[in-house]
Amino acid sequence: MTEIGKEEIKLKVRKIKRTKREVKYKHYPVVDDRSTSAHEYWEPIVNTGLWSIKGHQIVKGPWGGGTVEEALKRPPKEFMVIDRAAFALYSHSYGLVSPFFRGLLEGKLKGTKCPKCGTVYCPPRAHCWNPKCKVANCEWLDLPLTGVIHTFTVQCLAAAPFEHQLPFSMGWVKIDGADTTLAMMLHILPKELFIGQKVKIEFLPEEQRKGDLTDCYAVAVPGQKVPEWACLQKYPKELESLERSMKQTIEFIKKRYGVDNSSEVRGW
Amino acid sequence: MARDERVAICDGGIFRPDLWHGENAEEGVAIAYQELLKNVPNLAADDIDALCMSYFSDHLNGQLCMGWIVQDYLGLHNKPGYRVESGGSTSIDAIVNAYYMIKSGMFDVVLIPGWEWMCEVDVATTNEMIASAADTDWDFPVGGYYNAYYAALEVRHMQLFGETCEDLGRIAVKNHNNSTRWPYSQWVSQHGTAPITLDDYWKNRMVCWPYRVLNCAVMSEGACVLLMATESKARRFTDTPMWITGVGLGTDSMRPGDRTVDFAYEGMKNEAKIYPDFVEPIKTPYPDMANFGSLHIAAKRAYPQAGITNPLKELDLIELFAPYDGVELCLWEDLMLCPRGEGRNLLREGVVEYGGECPSNLSGGLTASGHPVGATSLYYTLFLYWQLAGKIKAKCGSDGLQVQDARKALITGHGGTGCQGAVVTFESD
Numbered sequence: 001m002t003e004i005g006k007e008e009i010k011l012k013v014r015k016i017k018r019t020k021r022e023v024k025y026k027h028y029p030v031v032d033d034r035s036t037s038a039h040e041y042w043e044p045i046v047n048t049g050l051w052s053i054k055g056h057q058i059v060k061g062p063w064g065g066g067t068v069e070e071a072l073k074r075p076p077k078e079f080m081v082i083d084r085a086a087f088a089l090y091s092h093s094y095g096l097v098s099p100f101f102r103g104l105l106e107g108k109l110k111g112t113k114c115p116k117c118g119t120v121y122c123p124p125r126a127h128c129w130n131p132k133c134k135v136a137n138c139e140w141l142d143l144p145l146t147g148v149i150h151t152f153t154v155q156c157l158a159a160a161p162f163e164h165q166l167p168f169s170m171g172w173v174k175i176d177g178a179d180t181t182l183a184m185m186l187h188i189l190p191k192e193l194f195i196g197q198k199v200k201i202e203f204l205p206e207e208q209r210k211g212d213l214t215d216c217y218a219v220a221v222p223g224q225k226v227p228e229w230a231c232l233q234k235y236p237k238e239l240e241s242l243e244r245s246m247k248q249t250i251e252f253i254k255k256r257y258g259v260d261n262s263s264e265v266r267g268w
Numbered sequence: 269m270a271r272d273e274r275v276a277i278c279d280g281g282i283f284r285p286d287l288w289h290g291e292n293a294e295e296g297v298a299i300a301y302q303e304l305l306k307n308v309p310n311l312a313a314d315d316i317d318a319l320c321m322s323y324f325s326d327h328l329n330g331q332l333c334m335g336w337i338v339q340d341y342l343g344l345h346n347k348p349g350y351r352v353e354s355g356g357s358t359s360i361d362a363i364v365n366a367y368y369m370i371k372s373g374m375f376d377v378v379l380i381p382g383w384e385w386m387c388e389v390d391v392a393t394t395n396e397m398i399a400s401a402a403d404t405d406w407d408f409p410v411g412g413y414y415n416a417y418y419a420a421l422e423v424r425h426m427q428l429f430g431e432t433c434e435d436l437g438r439i440a441v442k443n444h445n446n447s448t449r450w451p452y453s454q455w456v457s458q459h460g461t462a463p464i465t466l467d468d469y470w471k472n473r474m475v476c477w478p479y480r481v482l483n484c485a486v487m488s489e490g491a492c493v494l495l496m497a498t499e500s501k502a503r504r505f506t507d508t509p510m511w512i513t514g515v516g517l518g519t520d521s522m523r524p525g526d527r528t529v530d531f532a533y534e535g536m537k538n539e540a541k542i543y544p545d546f547v548e549p550i551k552t553p554y555p556d557m558a559n560f561g562s563l564h565i566a567a568k569r570a571y572p573q574a575g576i577t578n579p580l581k582e583l584d585l586i587e588l589f590a591p592y593d594g595v596e597l598c599l600w601e602d603l604m605l606c607p608r609g610e611g612r613n614l615l616r617e618g619v620v621e622y623g624g625e626c627p628s629n630l631s632g633g634l635t636a637s638g639h640p641v642g643a644t645s646l647y648y649t650l651f652l653y654w655q656l657a658g659k660i661k662a663k664c665g666s667d668g669l670q671v672q673d674a675r676k677a678l679i680t681g682h683g684g685t686g687c688q689g690a691v692v693t694f695e696s697d
Contacts, residue, residue, distance in 0.1 A: 059290065061288070061289075061290045062290070063289075063290055063291060064299065065281075065282070065283055065284070065299040065300065065302060065303050066284070066303075067284065067451035067452055068284060068451055068452065068453070068456045068457040069451060071284070071457075077290060079290030079291075084330065092404075092405075094405065097405075119529055119551075123406045123523065123525070123526075129521075129526075129531065130529075130531045131531060131532065132531075148548065150424070150525070150528065150557065151420045151421070151423050151424035151427070151557050152420055152423060153416050153419035153420040153423055153476045153477055154474075154476065154477040155411055155413070155415075155416050155419075155475075155476045156473075156474045156475060156476065156477075157413065157415060157475045157476060158411050158412060158413055158416070159392065159395060159396040159399060159408075159411070159412030159413050160392050160393070160396060161396075161412060162411055162412050163392075168411070170410045170411040170416055170420070171420055172420065172524070172525040172557060174528065174548075174550075179528060179529040179550075179551055180523075180525055180526045180528055180529055181525035181526075181528055181557070182406075182525060183406060183407050183409075183410040183523075183525055184410055185410060185411075190477070195423070195424065195427045195547065196546065196547060196548060212409050213406065213409045213410055214409055214410065227546065229427075229544075229546055230427075231423065231426045231427045232423075232477070235432065235433065238433050238478070241470065241474070242474055242477050245473060245474035246474075248473075
């Protein structure tokens with residue numbers, strides 16, 4: 001493996017660094033600009049990185065058709081594996097449900113209601129999906145910051161952008177007054193987590209909010225007892241083995257990101 | 269005109285799924301095509317009227333229009349052909365699409381090349397790219413992996429109907445041990461043919477509770493081609509055609525969280541009364557975030573075409589698209605092999621094991637034998653073809669898991685969290 005110095009990459013990017021973001025909405029005013037310097041960072045990478053060759057390896061491996069046994073019997077061949085890079089930054093409109101995400105920035109939960117069938121949507125839909133309502137335009141309403149866990153999981157594996165937060169629980173919460181359920185992070189320990197649990201929705205500190213679903217999370221309403229039918233706690237062996245896995249995950253994250261996600265440090 | 273004729277699967281070819289292949293996708297498809305040509309010596313390029321390309325992702329390989337590369341590589345580029353894509357449903361939809369192409373009367377013989385090369389980007393990125401088939405505004409930002417979404421679906425089903433983690437372990441053991449008898453299996457390539465036990469399952473690493481590594485689909489590179497034809501043409505290619513007797517498609521909400529008011533399924537099943545009373549009732553109790561409505565409705569559409577009234581009794585074996593083990597259990601219910609909530613009984617009573625009344629995933633399925641998305645349903649359809657043709661011994665070198673005198677079989681496929689799915693039923697002469 002050849003080391004590519006960080007400096008070299010930086011220089012390559014700097015050479016064509018753009019100072020202004022590409023204007024896509026020429027005729028429409030930007031009434032609030034909270035974009036970041038990401039555009040300055042990403043756009044040059046797109047320009048230098050797309051299909052750029054980063055190196056290669058020669059790999060000796062099995063080849064040809066047939067069964068596993070037949071393939072392993074043949075003398076292996078050498079394959080050339082080339083590293084090519086590609087990146088993109090998407091500027092995506094939240095569309096007619098933008099008020100929901102602006103609401104998150106203000107620490108509010110908003111839903112929509114169909115004027116015809118009365119269904120309350122959170123996640124909001126700008127148009128009712130009840131076939132009887134013929135795609136009626138829905139109306140906005142403020143929802144309370146309380147709800148009930150509809151279902152959940154405890155993750156010891158997550159996509160790269162969320163990996164440093166592992167282990168964590170996510171689930172779908174039915175916000176009080178709404179008919180649909182909203183996916184969100186659950187800041188609740190597995191030993192206390194159950195379907196039907198009452199939760200409060202809380203928000204990250206204002207300066208950390210980004211206008212995306214992870215700006216909010218659920219915490220348990222205190223004083224609830226785990227019912228004896230709860231599927232995670234019903235089998236102590238299972239809960240123990242989950243907690244063991246979570247410990248391993250915490251160690252892994254500590255090593256990889258230098259973050260301590262143990263419950264004593266996180267406070268949940 | 270061929271519209272009145274039955275449509276047959278007339279053999280195919282496999283380029284076995286594995287974690288990594290030196291060959292690239294078009295070469296893998298060519299190797300599978302070589303095997304088809306060996307299995308069907310009567311087949312010449314001139315016989316093929318059209319192609320239906322089956323592959324899921326553009327961004328896993330950074331190559332758009334890979335179908336053109338494959339058609340060109342096989343030397344079949346003067347023929348009508350296009351790609352079918354619908355996430356995990358891709359490969360079963362390619363079969364359904366080829367069936368419609370033939371039934372329309374426009375084409376008599378259709379070749380389906382299917383493939384997926386999933387390991388060019390690292391596993392985390394592959395998972396992330398796959399998860400972009402989930403709603404990127406509303407579901408992806410929270411954890412960002414299908415493992416989590418499916419785990420949450422299973423937790424809901426488990427809470428409503430009482431299967432246990434041990435049941436999920438039993439399914440994992442069943443499937444992995446079945447796969448050790450199938451010599452094209454990815455599990456065999458990576459781990460050999462030693463059987464696993466429940467003990468191994470309990471020691472297995474947790475991914476998203478209640479799913480462990482052994483419960484989750486593998487990442488694969490692999491290819492498969494299927495040959496489909498009208499009745500009159502099929503007889504030229506094979507003595508043991510497998511007839512498509514029923515085809516059903518279904519769809520459901522994009523976000524599983526919306527299935528609490530799933531109007532399209534309102535009144536579909538009167539499930540309220542089997543809901544346990546400790547769970548707060550919701551507007552549309554079926555499918556909820558527990559079962560798979562798209563596949564239930566697909567089965568309801570396919571069974572009458574095939575004349576199936578009692579699937580458990582009539583089907584000799586089934587291959588279910590189960591990227592996570594709980595899905596297999598839920599599908600036994602949604603396919604009406606048993607009432608909703610009783611899937612666990614079929615498992616505990618051995619009904620779905622080899623030798624049982626309706627063995628499920630004798631191939632090993634997606635968690636063990638491989639899941640190269642665009643090839644997946646083709647691969648398992650070919651397994652069924654060899655089962656119904658009685659050719660498992662010829663393919664495995666031993667009787668493997670040949671079901672004696674198997675005549676009727678079924679396959680399912682779906683994408684997303686059951687956002688789209690299909691059921692296809694088969695019958696031999």
